[in-house]
Amino acid sequence: MWYILFFRIFLVLGFLLAVWKWGDWKNRENYYSTVLFIMVINLGASFLTYHHILWNYQPDALVKTQTTVELINSYVILPSATFIYLSNFPFNRKGRSYGYIALWILLFSCLELIDNVIGGMSYKNNWSWLSSSILDCAMFPIMRLHYESPLRAWIVCLLITIIVLILFDFSSAEMK
Structure with a gap:
């Protein structure tokens, strides 16, 4: 179980150090709405x-609940990643932008695979690592889309949400 804790600490500290080093702090206001999104x-x-x-996230020595891990993801990992991603996005180079997006998809897919392999997370209700990787393929282009056209990004996210709810057999009775 120590390796799950170590991995989570590595992720949090790694993203915090990376955002400090590679974030475009002078222009942070430009990225703020996408980070919130x-x-x-x-x-x-x-x-x-x-x-x-x-x-499902497995508890470790410090993080005891699924909610805590989701809050860490929502308030540390994803905002940091979004800020770094947009701060360094090659907006004026189409060929490079595809490679840049692919690099981030690969990074997030690999981090999730490691988390799954070490037992830090498991999948339920027909979700899988491949499902998450496909979602990553949508997430990173949507970040850029939101930066350029927020309304279009919200519409795309609504459509993706509807697709996920249908494909993974959600019923309204299961929603909180």
Whole structure:
């Protein structure tokens, strides 16, 4: 169980150090609304899946509940990642932007795979690592979309939410 705790501490400290080093702090106001957007989306997903969980986090020596891990994701990991991602996005280079997006998808997919392999998280209700990786393929382009056109990003997220709710057999009775 110590390795789960170590991995979570590594993630939190790693993202905090990375955001300090690679975040564009002079222009942070430009990214603020997208950071909030990602936080709201993650908290909304946690709320919708409260009784029909798609992934389950295992407790460790410090983090005892699923809610705590979701709050760490919502208030530390995802905001940091969003800020770094947008701070360094190659907006004027189309070819490079695809590679940049792919790099972030690979990073998040690998981190989740490691978390799953070490037992820090497991999947439920037909969700899988592949499902999360596909969601990552949507998440990073949506971050950029929100930065450029917030309304369009909200519409895309609503559509993705409806698709996930249908594909993973949610019923309104299971929603909190």
